[in-house]
Amino acid sequence: MSRIRLGLVGTMIGLVAGLTGAAFNPPDLAGPFSFETIEISLRDESRNRSMDLEVFYPESESDCGPRPLILFNHGFLLSASAYRSYGEHLASHGFVVALPSLPMSILGVHHGKLADDVRFVIDTLLAFSAEETHALSLKIDPESIGASGHSLGGKLSLLEAVTDDRIDAIAVLDPVDGGNPLWSDPDRYPSVAPQLMPEIHIPLLFVGAELGKILIAFSPCAPEGENYERFFEAANSPAIEITQLDVGHGQYVDEGVEVSPCARGNVSSESVRASSRAYLTAFFLGRLTSDQDALDWLDARLAADEEAGQIAVRRK
Numbered sequence: 001m002s003r004i005r006l007g008l009v010g011t012m013i014g015l016v017a018g019l020t021g022a023a024f025n026p027p028d029l030a031g032p033f034s035f036e037t038i039e040i041s042l043r044d045e046s047r048n049r050s051m052d053l054e055v056f057y058p059e060s061e062s063d064c065g066p067r068p069l070i071l072f073n074h075g076f077l078l079s080a081s082a083y084r085s086y087g088e089h090l091a092s093h094g095f096v097v098a099l100p101s102l103p104m105s106i107l108g109v110h111h112g113k114l115a116d117d118v119r120f121v122i123d124t125l126l127a128f129s130a131e132e133t134h135a136l137s138l139k140i141d142p143e144s145i146g147a148s149g150h151s152l153g154g155k156l157s158l159l160e161a162v163t164d165d166r167i168d169a170i171a172v173l174d175p176v177d178g179g180n181p182l183w184s185d186p187d188r189y190p191s192v193a194p195q196l197m198p199e200i201h202i203p204l205l206f207v208g209a210e211l212g213k214i215l216i217a218f219s220p221c222a223p224e225g226e227n228y229e230r231f232f233e234a235a236n237s238p239a240i241e242i243t244q245l246d247v248g249h250g251q252y253v254d255e256g257v258e259v260s261p262c263a264r265g266n267v268s269s270e271s272v273r274a275s276s277r278a279y280l281t282a283f284f285l286g287r288l289t290s291d292q293d294a295l296d297w298l299d300a301r302l303a304a305d306e307e308a309g310q311i312a313v314r315r316k
Helices: 003-020 080-092 111-130 152-161 228-234 269-289 292-307
Strands: 034-044 049-059 067-073 096-101 140-150 167-173 204-209 239-244 311-315
Touching (some): 034 080, 034 111, 049 080, 067 080, 080 269, 111 140, 140 152, 204 228, 228 239, 269 292
Parallel strands (some): 067 096, 167 204, 204 239
Antiparallel strands (some): 239 311
16 A cells, blocks of 8 residues: 555544544543452352452542443453453443453353353342442443453353343454354354344444464364354344454454464454454444444544555445
8 A cells, every 4th residue: 555545544533533622532542531440259149150250440530420331251261361451441431341250161161151141240230330338339321231252252242132132232352153163052052143143133343353264273263154254244233344354363362361273363463452442442432322423433443444454344
């Protein structure tokens, strides 16, 4: 691409920033909120399930009122610690962000039960917000809830949304629909795409890794028949699909986190995380807080990144 064309697409984002006024905080930069972090151990006695939870919540010198909640679900055999940078960035833009570490093992994973864990986390956080003495008292707006996640965590967000109408918007990173590659078990590994996607009627954003379907070891980390493209194609409108070119499935996790062998692109993982955080932040600002400036910024950023050959975009 010529230097002139790069300058033009860069100007697109600058024009949006200028039109929104001085109060607009670009979603690719840290937001205006300071934030606190708490760790909570949860126990659902009715289902004999335990999980740990990290919550990032914004603070300000004046009472900022209840804020939208985003639940971010981790990938297979990972934990909340693999995605702290997402929680920190979103909290700096005014979101309460919950990162659960869900109970699973290599032989003990049940997608339906994990989706129920997601529901239990939402239930519990809303109850905490309703308590007068809890650290999260009056911090969460129960009418503004988003869900996110990576890999299996992305699927769990969508699976929960099929039956939980409290979720208002979903943005996921390289979601994978499949279960155990050795055998099919629809009770343990219910398929979301295409079977259940028609039941979801909220705004959706799918960020996907171009190289996720490349075979490295026993199985691709995001097989072509079970990847983000299948979710998008089965989704109701409005939905956006962003394919990050020359990017691998494991490049979304924070630095220092070990993941299973996945194809890896030449784009730096730091850049993958930074752009993904920006996309998610702009989307949730627009969809959960009705911030049209954020949606305009997202449109301009996607156009610029696509023009620069970094992504491919589909919409419906």
